[in-house]
Amino acid sequence: MVTIAVLLKQVPDTTARITVSDGRVDETAISTWVTSPYDEYALEVAIQHKEASGASITAITLGPPRADKVLKDAAALGVENLVRVWDDAWESLDSNQVQAALSTILEGVEADWIYCGKQSADRNQGSTGPGVAERLGMACIVEISDWDVTGAQPSFTRATSSGNERLAPTPPIVLTFTKTETELRRPNVRGIMAAKKANIEVVSADIGDAQVQVVAHNPPAQKPEGRKFEGAESVPEVVGLLRDEAKVI
Amino acid sequence: MDITIIAETQDGGLHPVTAQLVGAASSLGASLTVICPGGAGGEEACGISGVGKVLAVTGDCFATFDGGAWAEALDAVAGGDLVIGAAPTSGRDICSRIAARRGVSIIQDVINLSPGLNITHPIYSGKANQDLTVTGNCVLTLRANTFPPAPSGGTAQLSTVQQSGDVRLAVAEAFARASERLDVTDADIIISGGRGMGHPDNFRHLYEVADVIGAAVGASRAAVDTWEEIPHSLQVGQTGKTVNPSLYIAVGISGAIQHLAGMRTSKYIVAINKDPEAPIFKVADYGIVCTWEEAIPVLKEELSKLT
Amino acid sequence: MTYEGVDFYDIESELTDEEKMVRDMARDWVEAEVVPNIEQACRDGVFPDEWRVALGEMGVLGMALDGYGCAGMSYVAYGLVCQELERGDSGVRSFASVQGSLAMYPIHDFGSEEQKQKYLPKMASGEWVGCFGLTEPDYGSNPGDMITKAVDEGDDYVLNGAKMWITNGTIADVAIVWAKLDGVIRGFIVEKDDPGFSAPEMTGKHSLRASVTSELVFQDCKIPKDRILPHVEGLKGPFSCLNNARYGICWGAVGAAQSCFHSAKEYALSRIQFGNPIAAFQLVQNKLAWMLREITKGQLLALSLGRKKDAGTWTPEQISLAKMNNVDMALEIARMARDIHGANGILDEYPIMRHMANLESVKTYEGTHDIHNLILGRHITGIQSFTREL
Numbered sequence: 001m002v003t004i005a006v007l008l009k010q011v012p013d014t015t016a017r018i019t020v021s022d023g024r025v026d027e028t029a030i031s032t033w034v035t036s037p038y039d040e041y042a043l044e045v046a047i048q049h050k051e052a053s054g055a056s057i058t059a060i061t062l063g064p065p066r067a068d069k070v071l072k073d074a075a076a077l078g079v080e081n082l083v084r085v086w087d088d089a090w091e092s093l094d095s096n097q098v099q100a101a102l103s104t105i106l107e108g109v110e111a112d113w114i115y116c117g118k119q120s121a122d123r124n125q126g127s128t129g130p131g132v133a134e135r136l137g138m139a140c141i142v143e144i145s146d147w148d149v150t151g152a153q154p155s156f157t158r159a160t161s162s163g164n165e166r167l168a169p170t171p172p173i174v175l176t177f178t179k180t181e182t183e184l185r186r187p188n189v190r191g192i193m194a195a196k197k198a199n200i201e202v203v204s205a206d207i208g209d210a211q212v213q214v215v216a217h218n219p220p221a222q223k224p225e226g227r228k229f230e231g232a233e234s235v236p237e238v239v240g241l242l243r244d245e246a247k248v249i
Numbered sequence: 250m251d252i253t254i255i256a257e258t259q260d261g262g263l264h265p266v267t268a269q270l271v272g273a274a275s276s277l278g279a280s281l282t283v284i285c286p287g288g289a290g291g292e293e294a295c296g297i298s299g300v301g302k303v304l305a306v307t308g309d310c311f312a313t314f315d316g317g318a319w320a321e322a323l324d325a326v327a328g329g330d331l332v333i334g335a336a337p338t339s340g341r342d343i344c345s346r347i348a349a350r351r352g353v354s355i356i357q358d359v360i361n362l363s364p365g366l367n368i369t370h371p372i373y374s375g376k377a378n379q380d381l382t383v384t385g386n387c388v389l390t391l392r393a394n395t396f397p398p399a400p401s402g403g404t405a406q407l408s409t410v411q412q413s414g415d416v417r418l419a420v421a422e423a424f425a426r427a428s429e430r431l432d433v434t435d436a437d438i439i440i441s442g443g444r445g446m447g448h449p450d451n452f453r454h455l456y457e458v459a460d461v462i463g464a465a466v467g468a469s470r471a472a473v474d475t476w477e478e479i480p481h482s483l484q485v486g487q488t489g490k491t492v493n494p495s496l497y498i499a500v501g502i503s504g505a506i507q508h509l510a511g512m513r514t515s516k517y518i519v520a521i522n523k524d525p526e527a528p529i530f531k532v533a534d535y536g537i538v539c540t541w542e543e544a545i546p547v548l549k550e551e552l553s554k555l556t
Numbered sequence: 557m558t559y560e561g562v563d564f565y566d567i568e569s570e571l572t573d574e575e576k577m578v579r580d581m582a583r584d585w586v587e588a589e590v591v592p593n594i595e596q597a598c599r600d601g602v603f604p605d606e607w608r609v610a611l612g613e614m615g616v617l618g619m620a621l622d623g624y625g626c627a628g629m630s631y632v633a634y635g636l637v638c639q640e641l642e643r644g645d646s647g648v649r650s651f652a653s654v655q656g657s658l659a660m661y662p663i664h665d666f667g668s669e670e671q672k673q674k675y676l677p678k679m680a681s682g683e684w685v686g687c688f689g690l691t692e693p694d695y696g697s698n699p700g701d702m703i704t705k706a707v708d709e710g711d712d713y714v715l716n717g718a719k720m721w722i723t724n725g726t727i728a729d730v731a732i733v734w735a736k737l738d739g740v741i742r743g744f745i746v747e748k749d750d751p752g753f754s755a756p757e758m759t760g761k762h763s764l765r766a767s768v769t770s771e772l773v774f775q776d777c778k779i780p781k782d783r784i785l786p787h788v789e790g791l792k793g794p795f796s797c798l799n800n801a802r803y804g805i806c807w808g809a810v811g812a813a814q815s816c817f818h819s820a821k822e823y824a825l826s827r828i829q830f831g832n833p834i835a836a837f838q839l840v841q842n843k844l845a846w847m848l849r850e851i852t853k854g855q856l857l858a859l860s861l862g863r864k865k866d867a868g869t870w871t872p873e874q875i876s877l878a879k880m881n882n883v884d885m886a887l888e889i890a891r892m893a894r895d896i897h898g899a900n901g902i903l904d905e906y907p908i909m910r911h912m913a914n915l916e917s918v919k920t921y922e923g924t925h926d927i928h929n930l931i932l933g934r935h936i937t938g939i940q941s942f943t944r945e946l
Contacts, residue, residue, distance in 0.1 A: 012373070014374075014487045014488055014507050014510075015505070015506060015507055017376075017506065018373045018376035018377050020377055025372070025373070025377050031560075032560070037488045038488075069573070072573060072577065073577070076577060095345075095348065095354045095355045095356075096348070096349075096352065096353060096354040096355075097354075099349060121374070121487060122372065122373055123372055124357075124358065124371070124372065124373075124374055124491070125341075125355075125356075125357040125358070126338075126341045126342075126345070126357060127341070127345040127348070127355045127357055128345075129345075130316050130317075130320075130341070130342045130343075130345040130346050130349075131345040131346065131348065131349040131355070132349075133316075133317065133346070134317065134320065134345070134346040134349035134350055135349050138317075138417075139315065139317055139417035139418050140316055140317060140342070141418065142316065142338060142341075142342045143338050155421060159338075160314070160423070161259060161260075162425060162426060163423065163424045163425040163426040164423070164424045164426070165313075165420045165421075165422070165423050165424070166420070166421050166422040166423075166424070167418055167419065167420055167421055168419075168421040169417070169418060169419075170417070173417075179481060179484075179488050179489070180481060181480070181481055186581060186584060186614065187577065187581050188581070188613055188614045188615040189578055189581075189614060189615030189616055189619045189627040189629055189633075190615045190627050191615075192574050192577045192578050192581065192627075192629075193574065193627050193628070193629065195574070195577065196573070196574045210384075211353060211354045211383055211384050211385055211387065212354045212356065212381050212382070212383050212384075212387070213381065213382050213383075213384070214379060214380070214381055215380040215381060215382055216379075216380045217372070217377050217378065217379055217380075218377065218378045218379075218380065219377060219378075220371070220376065220377065220378055220513065220514075223532060223534070225531075226518070226530070226532075226533045226534040226535055226536055227534070227535055227536070228525075228530060228533075228536040228537075228538060229535065229536065229537045229538070230537075230538050230539070231537075231538070231539050231543070232537075232539050232543035232544045232546075232547045233547075234537055234539075235537060235539075235544055235547040235548050235551060236547065236551050238519060238535045238537060239548065239551040239552060239555070241535060242496065242517065242519070242535070243555060246496070246516075246517045246534065248438070248495040248496040248516060248517050249438070249462060249496065249552070249555060
């Protein structure tokens with residue numbers, strides 16, 4: 001029996017405004033939290049893989065109670081097992097702690113195929129997939145842009161400097177996904193009713209001490225106001241400025 | 250403190266970002282070792298000022314990219330309290346694994362680094378920056394085109410080490426890139442179009458300008474979502490690619506917050522938009538209030554005169 | 557940007573997780589499929605068949621019914637779906653209302669076990685479309701005097717008569733037809749291929765253009781005996797269907813109003829006159845404030861009614877008040893929004909005129925505005941004023 005795990009992270013809606021107050025991003029000002037967009041592609045492929053192979057999927061998130069939403073949304077699409085890793089004492093975990101927590105859970109799940117986004121849409125780090133793979137002694141293909149999971153031997157395509165490569169890996173493996181043209185499936189009412197009944201297992205993990213301390217969050221430096229010109233007749237002047245003032249052409 | 254720098258290689262030589270990694274690490278006042286995966290670019294690395302030692306690591310595993318095998322081989326030869334790599338895809342993969350092997354943390358996409366390990370990196374796709382300090386050792390990846398490169402003139406010694414790792418990924422099939430066009434993440438100049446281009450066919454005007462100055466063509470999410478003809482690989486923004494070229498020209502792009510997140514750190518931004526109130530003008534160094542139909546022919550002509 | 561709706565009184569906090577998920581599902585679908593295509597559908601005067609398929613796949617058809625392929629969600633969840641669908645277009649909500657409340661509901665509540673098993677799963681999936689035949693050319697507000705009749709002819713019932721203003725009639729596989737059998741109103745299930753049955757489409761509408769409206773014609777239409785709905789007699793049958801449909805309208809009208817309000821707000825903020833956005837002018841702000849006020853009241857009314865329905869405590873008069881009020885306010889908001897949009901408001905670049913024209917139908921169907929006033933009048937005074945000897 002094939003087992004699949006998918007790592008999902010809850011992040012602020014990508015259109016949300018991020019405000020900083022007292023040296024920290026003000027999370028209470030964020031009204032809409034969503035599943036990180038890259039993770040949605042990972043979930044979509046995981047479900048396609050499940051449909052073709054008859055596998056079961058365990059969705060895992062690390063986050064406070066509000067992160068249950070990403071698991072419920074996954075359940076509405078047909079994910080059977082839901083796990084949230086959390087401890088109320090946790091805050092701003094570093095990469096080492098996040099990977100320790102997720103690896104502990106994944107060891108218990110014994111998944112052959114671990115799906116996740118290439119990076120989260122809030123921290124943008126891209127460390128979790130390969131980091132977890134290393135801890136679990138697995139291979140990892142990062143930034144997958146195409147796939148075929150319909151057959152007995154799934155294959156995945158990644159970009160290289162000269163084009164693309166298709167790999168047909170042997171599990172266990174971690175797979176990280178970028179956004180693609182693929183249309184994501186929508187939930188339906190029956191799935192949502194199933195999600196209502198789905199149980200979320202909440203677990204903690206031993207993650208050790210933090211090695212990274214957050215000193216402050218800051219808004220990005222505001223650029224000095226630029227210059228504005230009217231009409232196409234100003235284009236030669238702007239090109240001149242790019243050459244002589246900015247020196248970028 | 251001993252620092253190991255993982256060289257970024259390309260086409261059998263050194264990627265220019267490597268000198269930037271050395272430049273950033275030099276400010277920390279430590280001894281610097283550069284290791285070259287697969288042995289590529291070793292001689293070049295020796296010539297970067299400030300480098301103490303260069304290790305060219307050769308092994309079977311470097312024939313194709315397998316982050317796990319590369320990390321295993323590089324970690325075996327890399328000393329260092331601090332490991333520094335570059336932030337593109339492969340660098341992130343390898344460095345994440347080296348950090349995990351060592352049980353230390355990794356901080357990716359660093360844009361500011363000062364002694365005492367005060368580190369800044371963007372979060373929320375650049376909508377905020379995070380200042381960090383680290384207890385003990387760690388691994389960093391640095392954003393390209395952010396730190397000044399170390400000058401040439403170094404005289405480091407080159408040693409070659411045989412070391413491989415356990416390869417678990419095999420390439421079943423390789424495809425050459427269909428188009429020879431530059432990818433936005435590799436480009437020093439980008440010209441991007443938005444929904445204001447009116448029709449996907451109009452992007453050919455952007456390609457014409459791009460060809461004149463060797464730029465890559467990008468697109469906003471609105472354009473990618475509206476027109477099937479504009480592939481997602483062109484998308485610049487929070488769910489597309491994050492870029493920081495020297496020059497970013499935004500044409501018919503209103504400047505939605507998630508687009509700004511992907512390009513606001515560009516060194517210079519030119520915006521061409523007919524709507525004087527478009528938010529893109531707030532981040533533009535040079536804004537031109539004008540339709541693209543009027544501006545692009547003049548732009549192409551003026552740029553042609555330069556080359 | 558994800559559409560966030562109007563929620564001035566934090567209705568969100570009163571919804572369950574499942575209700576929010578279902579609402580978001582419908583919202584995302586409307587945003588992705590209906591909003592970009594609705595104007596073309598209206599111009600062409602069609603209800604796109606892929607919307608039927610999508611509504612079935614989403615499982616919103618008959619979603620508040622239990623069993624037989626139906627999800628058994630709360631009526632509040634169903635109401636929220638109606639709100640989102642009608643933010644797209646009243647025609648889309650009408651499709652779902654007719655299928656769920658007017659065609660599936662009577663089979664579910666008044667049908668035999670065999671009828672439920674035969675029809676409901678296929679209707680829930682959208683494979684089969686249903687319609688509801690009560691109104692006749694000469695009997696609208698006064699259905700009790702309907703002419704259509706059924707005669708018992710041994711092995712069959714034979715229907716004669718005509719129905720009018722029947723949403724989905726021409727595309728329906730199944731019609732729930734109300735006709736008099738020995739002077740008593742009974743429900744019959746007519747299938748599209750039954751002999752003597754035809755459903756020509758009505759044309760020339762200026763309203764609900766993305767919705768099919770038809771006549772149903774019965775000329776010695778012969779149907780098997782097992783097609784009568786066994787468990788209901790009299791006007792109670794169609795009226796209980798209409799109550800459910802009216803409930804969907806309460807929410808739907810809020811959706812149409814939100815669409816107009818949003819468009820008006822965006823327009824007022826971007827339209828510059830006398831050197832300022834027109835949103836800076838007090839008369840425009842007054843209109844926008846009124847819209848927000850009425851939408852908020854309408855939402856609270858709909859939510860309250862939905863909770864009562866789920867608890868089984870609603871009264872027909874409460875439904876009448878909410879249907880009448882919410883359609884009335886939505887229509888007024890559409891007109892006001894048109895005013896704010898100036899001349900631009902008449903263009904199909906904006907949703908305003910479409911909603912306005914649709915809402916004229918919504919005001920009239922499932923009990924006219926005035927009939928609902930009479931229902932409340934009877935409730936207040938104890939005197940019915942529907943019929944009078946002159």
